[in-house]
Amino acid sequence: MKKIAFILFDNFQILDVTGPAQVFSSANELLEAPVYDIHYLSTKGGACRATCGLTVETEPLTDLGAYDSLIISGGEGSRAAAKDQNLIQQITSQAPGIRRMVSICTGAFILSAAGLLDNKRVTTHWAYADRLQNSNPRLLVEPDALYIRQGNITTSAGVTAGMDLALFLIEEDVGKDIAREVARHMVIFYRRPGGQSQFSAFQMTPSAEDDPFHDLCREIIAHPNRDHRISRLAEEVAMTERTFIRRFSRATGLSPGKFVEKARIDCARRALEETSLNLDQIAHDSGFHSPEVLRRTFHRHMAISPKEYRQRFGG
C-alpha cells in the first residue's frame, strides 16, 4: 500500500483535496487490491473548514516521513499556512525522504515557503501565477501548464487541474488502463485538451493613475483595432522609441508589442464568448490583419483554435 497524505488547513479549497482523493479512491475500487491508503492531515487534527463551508475531519500531522506521497492543498488559507513555521519546518525536513511532493493550485505557495521550488519550473492557479513569481524570483513559473513534474516535486494549476495531475500519478503507479478507466467513471477527460491559459481571464492591470502609460494602456484595451505601432505609441507619450520600449516594458511587465497582442487576443476572446460574429468580423474588430493571423496568434496563446474556444466558453 502507498500511504498518501493530504495536508489541510482552515479555509482550504475543497476540490483541491476531494478531486485528487476521489481519483485515488476510484483507482482503489477498480483495482483487484487497493493500492492507496489515503489520510487527511492538519497541524492540530480535528475539524477543518473549507472555503465552501463544509467541515471535514482530519488526523493530527505527525511523522510525515511515513508517507509515500504528500499532497498540499491550496485555497484562501494557504497564505496563512505558508507562514505556519511548524508546518513549513515539518515539510522541509521530511521532503527529501518522500517519493512525491505535490501541490495543487495555490498550495505551491506552501512548497515555495518550504524552499522546495527554488530553481524549478512550477505552476499554480492562473490568477496567482504573477504573485507566486513575484514572491520568489528563484522560481520559474509557467502559467499555462496543467501540471509540471520536476524531480520528486509536482505542482498543478488551479483547482480541478488537481484531478488531471492525480490521473498522471496513477498512470505512473499502476498504468494507463486504470487511469483511463478512472477518468471515464468520474466523467473527466483523461487528457484535458489545451492548457490552463484558455481559462485565464484578462489580467492586464494598467499601472496606477499617475503612471505615464495609464491612459495609453486604457486606449489600447478599449480600441485594440486602431494603429498601435510602436512609432505612433512613442509619439503619443513624447518619448524616443527606445526610451518608450524600455520604460513601458518596466511599467507593465510586457513589451509594447506583446501588450497590444494581448489586448487584441482578449478582445477576440470576448467576441467568441459573447457574440456569434464570424471570424472575419472578429479579426477586423480586434485588430488582426486577417482571420488567419487571428487563428495563428490565438493558437499560440491558448493551444486551442478560436472555434474550439467558442465551443467551450461561448453561448
Place this chain on the structure above:
Amino acid sequence: MKKIAFILFDNFQILDVTGPAQVFSSANELLEAPVYDIHYLSTKGGACRATCGLTVETEPLTDLGAYDSLIISGGEGSRAAAKDQNLIQQITSQAPGIRRMVSICTGAFILSAAGLLDNKRVTTHWAYADRLQNSNPRLLVEPDALYIRQGNITTSAGVTAGMDLALFLIEEDVGKDIAREVARHMVIFYRRPGGQSQFSAFQMTPSAEDDPFHDLCREIIAHPNRDHRISRLAEEVAMTERTFIRRFSRATGLSPGKFVEKARIDCARRALEETSLNLDQIAHDSGFHSPEVLRRTFHRHMAISPKEYRQRFGG
C-alpha cells in the same frame, strides 16, 4: 439569500457534493453580496463518510420546505438511501414547494424512489443508465445528456457533471457573466464539449454462456471487421432472418445492426485511445466502409469527431 441544501448519507460520492458546492460558493465570492446560503444535511445529522474516506459534518434534515433548492448526491450509498422511508417521505412531501429539485449522478435513484421522475426525461451516470431505466419503466432515461431540466426537476450525469449543472443553475439565477467567471476560476469549461457518451465504456454484455447468441456476440466483438450482415448472422445460428432479429434484439436489447455498429465504434475508440494508427487504418480494422463512414457514425454516437476523441482520451 437562496437556501441550498445538499442531502448526504453514508458512502456518498464526495464530488457530487463538493463540485456543485464550490461552484455556488465561488459565485458568492465573485458577487458583491452572496446569494447562496449552503447547508449540508443528512437524516440524523453529524458525521457522514464519503466513499473516498473523508468524513464531513452535516446538520440534521428537518423542514426541507424552507429551502430554495434541494440537491441529492449520488454514490454507493444512494441505493440504501433510496430505501430510507423517512428520507423518501420527506422528499416526496416537500418537493412541490421547492423551486428546484436536483439530483447528481446516482442521486437520480433517490428522486425516482420518491416518485418525482415518472414520465420525465432524466439522466444519471452512464454506467447506471440501464439500471435506472430497468428499475422504473416510467422514466425516459437519456444516457448521453450532461444534465436535463424538466419542470422543477433537474438530473445530471456522472460525478463531475454536477459542476456543469451547477453552472447552469447559477446562469439562471445571476446570469452568464458570473457563471463564466466561476468556470474560469475553477479551471473548468463553461460549456463542456460533447455529451456523456464520450466517457462511457463499452457496456455490451453478451448474454449468459448458455444463450444461443453468446458465441455470436463474442465473435462480432472480437472481429468487428468481418462480414456481419444479418443474412450471414442468421445463417450462423440457423434461424430465419425474422426470427433472428426478434430473438437477438430481445436477448441483447439491441437490433443486430445496432449491435454490430456498437462493436465497430468500440473497436475504433480503443484504436484511437491506444494507438497512433491513422483513420484509414482504423476504419479498415474496425469494419467501417471508409474513414468518412467511421467519422459520421462516430460523431452520431459521441457528438465529437474521432480526432477530438483521440485528443481527450488517447496517449
